[in-house]
């Protein structure tokens with residue numbers, strides 16, 4: 686996202702009353718720490734939107750000494766690590782790189798937590814592949830990094846054109862017993878708004894394509910007006926089974 690668009694969106698958000706708390710995440714299908722502007726952008730948000738809390742994301746590979754510690758100084762922030770697996774082969778298959786560096790980085794991050802030098806809450810995420818692997822993941826993380834919070838979530842299928850994640854979702858079998866029940870639920874994503882780097886908003890966090898029309902562009906429309914487009918969902922919170930394009934989705938994020 687270019688600087689001009691970033692600042693335009695943040696300016697739009699300053700119209701939110703200061704009494705209303707909300708979350709901001711500078712991540713969108715990327716490794717956020719590879720963007721050298723992350724610290725500057727985050728600190729700008731802290732000043733411009735004092736009612737916003739930050740959720741940072743990383744795959745753990747970029748948490749190197751001197752590059753990320755500033756996150757822990759932002760009050761009320763959370764850092765979510767997509768650890769995904771504690772097995773070298775499995776991790777490489779999912780992430781495209783090995784575990785060694787990530788584990789080392791997480792050891793360093795935990796050391797900072799132990800010394801009270803990193804204030805942010807740290808969450809370690811992994812997808813549900815089986816009950817046994819989930820238990821193993823939680824146990825390993827709690828033993829090695831007791832100050833972090835491990836978390837297992839079901840696989841989801843990306844919305845948009847690629848449909849990635851469907852094979853893994855099927856293999857995990859998680860949704861077979863739960864799909865009917867999930868169809869009766871609303872979705873927490875209806876309370877969010879997501880913006881791609883080109884300024885187009887998306888339906889939700891698992892929509893990689895976004896809406897293409899200009900009327901969905903944060904470049905030319907206030908982000909708050911774009912958020913109003915989904916107000917009917919927040920007002921009624923219907924079952925997702927009755928909402929077109931959400932009908933078969935089992936994502937619980």
Ligand code: SF4
Pocket residue numbers: 844871872873874875888889890891925930931934935936938
């Ligand atoms: S139900 Fe699924 S597709 Fe619909 S908004 Fe939620 S996560 Fe996105």
